Amino acid sequence: MEKQNYNHLTRTFQRLSRFGHLSAIAGWDMFTYMxxxxxxxxxxxxxxLSVLQHQILTDKKIATLLQAAAQEDLNDVERANLREMTRRYQEAVLLPESLVEEKSLVGTRCEHGWRTQRPANDWQGFATNLKEVVRVSREEARLRAEAKGKSRYDALLDLYEPGMTSAKLDVLFGDLRTWLPDLLQKVVAKQSQRSMITPVGPFATGTQRELGLEIMQLLGFDFDGGRLDVSAHPFCGGVPEDVRITTRYDENDLVSSLFGVIHETGHARYEQNLPREWLGQPVAHARSTAIHESQSLFFEMQLGRSTAFLRLLLPKIIARFGAQPAFDVQNFVALNQRVERGYIRVDADEVSYPAHVVLRYEIERALIEGDIEVEDIPALWDEKMQHWLGLSTKDNYRNGCMQDIHWTDGAFGYFPSYTLGAMYAAQLFNAAKRALPQLESDVAEGNFTPLFDWLSQNIWQHGSRFTTSQLIANATGEDLNPLYFRKHLEARYL
Amino acid sequence: MEKQNYNHLTRTFQRLSRFGHLSAIAGWDMFTYMxxxxxxxxxxxxxxLSVLQHQILTDKKIATLLQAAAQEDLNDVERANLREMTRRYQEAVLLPESLVEEKSLVGTRCEHGWRTQRPANDWQGFATNLKEVVRVSREEARLRAEAKGKSRYDALLDLYEPGMTSAKLDVLFGDLRTWLPDLLQKVVAKQSQRSMITPVGPFATGTQRELGLEIMQLLGFDFDGGRLDVSAHPFCGGVPEDVRITTRYDENDLVSSLFGVIHETGHARYEQNLPREWLGQPVAHARSTAIHESQSLFFEMQLGRSTAFLRLLLPKIIARFGAQPAFDVQNFVALNQRVERGYIRVDADEVSYPAHVVLRYEIERALIEGDIEVEDIPALWDEKMQHWLGLSTKDNYRNGCMQDIHWTDGAFGYFPSYTLGAMYAAQLFNAAKRALPQLESDVAEGNFTPLFDWLSQNIWQHGSRFTTSQLIANATGEDLNPLYFRKHLEARYL
Structure with missing residues (x-):
């Protein structure tokens, strides 16, 4: 057999993928129905299960197989798969089994506590659990940093976006700092000139759900291979063959659940269109968390809040909930492109969103590097919210550092993905527009086929075959260029 | 350490239990939301996962540990736990890993196919998959029979009700044959004397669900540790800490979903009240499938269809759906104690139910022993339905041998549990009545505490500590005695 070592590895990773399936479904259930x-x-x-997966991945034979497979006659996709296998092995073998188990346990406990602690604004209770998460994550970061020769935070960052560093982030986020606060101020001032009419509810959640399903259908979600459910914190979970997205409903706020659905549908279509022929192998996975977020933000922000899409959406809302003054076209577009300084990241518009991300990036980096402690978070949060958005979160933990379940499972290093995703999304949408001159009229007519074909050909079908830089360069002609994000915001909001 | 071998085993079984948790939840999801x-x-x-569980359970060390643990100083519960561990090990080690995997795969495929084949009445399609299931189950039966020195069918029967044999069943079911057809005829004739008014729907399924939840609450279901959902075939799944029951709704038939809920609540309360301090160990499991069915039938038939309970239930139905002629007390009681010859086992009343079970017992035994083939099932089904219930299922596969998902996963040997369960339920209810002289008035007042305390003390809290015979003898003063079932039917229906 020519590729016997490589083939042995694919069987091992297939097995890991099956256990990953069970983990994904049991995890989804934990957030929805448990x-x-x-x-x-x-x-x-x-x-x-996570200990088992770690044992399989770090089995002594794997290192030998990886080395031997590298000498075998592999095609491009197989070589990319081997690269991703190697990365997973190297990241896993750094961690002792006990740490893997502990991370899983403290994470579940912290998330579970959060469910009641957040409504109770119980920072002390939450902090007790979070300290355990931070302790374990610092230990993880220390081990990864030593092995990779990186700083502790960079060693975690690399897990989510391979090759990303705080040095690069400091440049990207430093650039944002030079123009975003000013842009935010200008847009808020400009928008304050016009009065907007807020939709008057209640909007029955059952009907909101039906509308969400209709829009998912419009956006190409495959219901034979996925579902929409409810969770406190919207997410996209499951497996590529069975993608589970969630939203949450507020009777008085129709568009919040709807744009949640559109956002998660972006994640879902990426998963549902990953390369079928390699499923179960690392090369068939989504490229990175930043590219994943780029797809959800492509759907939610680039497409979903475009004037053409909002005009398409409005009659569907009126058909279900009836007309009212807020559903005047101009007003509806203005409402959904409104920029406001708010407490909650997941409700934030795309102009103020980066402020939420930079704030957390700075705090989580300091936390992992050991420069601050869990007790320092609320004051720092308040200070940075005041600085970026002029809002105080003093004693308001539930809308401050306890607002969502990031951090509870120790996913430190994930946050920058959101703003990197916004930047990639703007760059990708710009490239799609250049490739598809009819795009705006297609969207106005509800014809998304050309756009989704473009995404599929340029992003979805490649899985992890290329590095992020290669993928983006192939799709857009250049590496990450944050100028597209700035131009997008200026064009839409100024 | 005094009990080091035993303690090693408890850690292994704890681990198996955790993987069993994931299997239970992923299995529940498969039938509800996937x-x-x-x-x-x-x-x-x-x-x-089933291969992994099999590997852990049949590890070479286990036999040595079991032998060594038997020499250790164990208390009664530990010794019972060791007995159950040994039984599981011995049952598992007989099967090669490849057969375990194949059984799981052909079972999932057959069940999945059934979902569309049943509505299409597609016997050929279903038979193709079922043949694979039968082939694997026959191989399993052959291996178990050789090792246990039993007949092939008895070797499977023993998995569900340890110690049960076809010889014993032939006596029990032979007894039924002498009086049940006659009783059935008499009851049907007697009931034909009175006209009954059928409830007129539609009954909104959302309201049916709310009513079901109310009755679950009344029956002591712990919603912090379980849920009610929908599936094509009602079942009780999940784990003792998180029990998942299902029902199915028909807009025109209010009581079918409701009695489904009551039945599954019986299973659920058993699971929710298994001994907490031993959870994760084999001794904490439900005693057997027959005892499990005895609890659901205790709830549905002994309690649920008693006149006192029906009188308690009726005002709750009227409160949600309004009054109508069918909801006259006498009529409602008569309706829910109606005996009818029907095609569908799960909809059958308790008088005709044993006919469905004996029919399947005879067919599945012949199938496993190799006396008949899958192709022979429809004709045999038709013949036996004609004989017992005077109904033809010729060409009507969907309401004949394709009516439910028994057999699809190769659970041959399970069917007798239903009628054994009905017999145990009658015997237990009789013992409870003797112990609780106030029972009928308690039920009429909705006070179930004494009854459930009795069940908890006599059945639930013991898990698998005793053999079935011991458990029943401790609870009722004698071993299984089918006379109670006959007396119950005669008292209620003649």
């Missing part, structure tokens, strides 16, 4: 008393047993079961 | 395209990947993931 009753509270299931939590401890679920946490233990998932921790046991 | 979209069709998830099926193949789910089947592979569950098969991979």
């Amino acid at each position: 009753p509270p008393k299931g939590s401890a047993a679920r946490g233990e079961a998932l921790a046991e | 979209p069709p395209k998830g099926s193949a990947a789910r089947g592979e993931a569950l098969a991979e």
Whole structure:
């Protein structure tokens, strides 16, 4: 057999993928349907599984197989798959099994506590659990940093966006700092000139759900291979063959759930269109968290809040909820392109969103590097919110550092992905527009086929075949260029 | 350490229990929420997990540990746990890993196919998959029979109700044959004397669900540790900490979903009240499938269809759906104690139910022993339905041998549990009545505490500590005695 080592590895990764399937579904269930008393047993079961996955991935034979496979006659896709296998092995073998189990357990506990601590604004209770998460994540960062010869935070960052560093982020986010606060101020001032009419509810959540399903259909979601459910914090989970997205409903706020659905549908279409022929192999996975976020923001922001799309959406809303003054076209477009300084990241518009991300990036980096402690978070949060958005979160933990479940599972290093994703999304949409001169009229007519074909050909179908830089350069003709994001914001909002 | 071998085993079984948790939740999801395209990947993931569980359970060390632990100083519960561990090990070690994987895969495929084949009445399509299931189950039966020195069918029967044999069943079911057809005829004739008014729908399924939840609450279901959902075939799944029951709704038939809920609540309360302090160990599991069915039938038939309970239920139905002639008390009681010859086992009343079970017992035994083939099932089904119930299922596969998902996963040997369960339920209810003289008035007042305390003390809290015979003898003063079932039917229906 020519590729016997490589083939042996593909069987191992196929097996890992099957266990990953169970982890994904049990994880989805934990956030959607699991009753509270299931939590401890679920946490233990998932921790046991993560230990098993770690054991399989770090088996002594794997290093030998990886080395031997590198000498075999592999095609481009197989070589890319081997590169991704190697990366996973190297990241896993750094961690002792006990740490993997502990990370899983403290994460589940912290998330579970958050469900009741957030409504109660119980920072002390939450901090107790979060300290355990931080302790474990610092240990993880230390081990990764030593092995990779990087700073502790960079060693985590690299997990989500391979090759990304704080040095690069400081340049990208430093650039944002030079123009974003000013832009934000100008847009808020400009928008304050016009009065907007707010939609008057209640909007029955059942009907909101039906509308969400209709829009998912319009955006090409495959319901034979996925579902829409409800969770406290919207997310896209499951597996490529069975993608589970969630939203949350507010009877008084129709568009919040809807744009949540559009955002998660972007994630879902990426997953549903990953290369079928390699499924179960690392090369068939989404490229990175930043590219994943670029797809959700492409759907939500680039496409979803464009005037053409909003005009397409409005009659569908009126058909379900009836007309009202807020549903005047001009008003509806203005409402959904409104820029406001707010507390909640996931509700933020695309102009103020980067402020939320930079704030957390700075805090989580300092936390992992050991420059600050968990107790320091609320004051720092307040200070940075005041600085960027002029809002105080003093004693308002529930809308401050306890507003979502990021950090509870120790996913430090993930946050920058959101703003990197926004930048990639703007760059990709610009390239799509150049490639598709009819794009705006196509969108106005509800014909998304050319746009989604472009995304599929340029992003979705490649999985992890290329590095992020190669993928973006192939799709757009250049590496990440944050200018497209700035130009997009200026064009839409100024 | 005094009990080091035993303690090593408890850690292994704890680990198995955690993987069992994931299997239970992914299995529940498969029947409730999974979209069709998830099926193949789910089947592979569950098969991979079943192979892993089999590997852990049949590890070479286990036999040595079991032998060594038997010499250790164990208390009664530990010794019972060791007995159950040994039984599981011995049952597992008989099967090669490849057969375990194949059984899981052909089972998932057959169940998945059934979902569309049943509505299409597609016997040929279903038979193709079922043949694979039968082939694997026959091989399993052959291996178990050789090792246990039993007949092939008895070797499977023993998995569900340890110690049960076809010889014993032939006595029990032979007894039924002497009086049940006659009783059935008499009851049907007697009931034909009175005209009954059928409830007129539609009954909104959302309201049916709310009513179901109310009754679950009344029956002590713990919603912090479980849920109610929908599936094509009602079941009780999940884990003791998180029990998942399902029902199905028909807008024109209010009581079918409701009694489904009551039945599954019986299973659920058993699971929710298994001994907490041993959870994760084999001794904490439900005693057997027959005892499990005895609890659901205790709830549905002994309690649920008693006149006192029906009188309690009726005002709750009227409160949600309004009054109508069918909801006259006498009529409502008569309706829910109606005996009718029907095609569908799960809709059958308790008088005709044993006919469905004996029919399948005879067919599945012949199938496993190799006396008949899958192709022979429809004709045999038709013949036996004609004999027992005077109904023909010729060409009506969907309401004949394709009516439910029993057999699709190769659970041959399970069917007798239903009628054994009905017999145990009658015997237990009789013992409870003797112990609780106030029972009928308690039920009429909705006070179930004494009854459920009795069940908890006599059945639920013991898990698998005792053999079935011991458990029943401790609870009722004698071993299984089918006379109670006959007396119950005669008292209620003649």
